[in-house]
Amino acid sequence: ADSGATNANADADSGTETQASNASATVAPPSTAGGVVGIAMQYVGSPYVWGAAGPYAFDCSGLVSYAYGQLGVSVPHSSSAIRSMGGATVVSAAEAQPGDIVYFGGHVGIYAGDGKMIDAGTESTGVVYRDIYETPIGFVRVA
Numbered sequence: 001a002d003s004g005a006t007n008a009n010a011d012a013d014s015g016t017e018t019q020a021s022n023a024s025a026t027v028a029p030p031s032t033a034g035g036v037v038g039i040a041m042q043y044v045g046s047p048y049v050w051g052a053a054g055p056y057a058f059d060c061s062g063l064v065s066y067a068y069g070q071l072g073v074s075v076p077h078s079s080s081a082i083r084s085m086g087g088a089t090v091v092s093a094a095e096a097q098p099g100d101i102v103y104f105g106g107h108v109g110i111y112a113g114d115g116k117m118i119d120a121g122t123e124s125t126g127v128v129y130r131d132i133y134e135t136p137i138g139f140v141r142v143a
Helices: 002-027 032-041 060-069 079-084
Strands: 088-091 101-103 108-113 116-120 127-131 138-142
Touching (some): 060 108, 079 138
Antiparallel strands (some): 088 138, 108 116, 116 127
């Protein structure tokens, strides 16, 4: 009976270690896409300033460019140039994954999953995490 209790404790300890490593992965996902969502979320509440590219203020493409740049991925500071940049693929809403760029034409944000995005909306909203408020033209996946 004692060895059974010991094994149960070993399993419990093992489970705790697994949970701890999973928690770390949630904070800093290894993938570029998941990582860019976490980076952008750090700037929710920052002010919107037209032409700004962070880290203290952003416009829409400035936020996207800055967040990807923190992962060493070059994304243009231009909403119209993002859709046609090299290494990018336009995907449908059904194919969209967290980290894809939500593309509205003159406005962009970062898809956070579950119908939500992070974007630098306007001077009155600043950087926000919110529902995608209208149907985007598409989603841009950065390779």
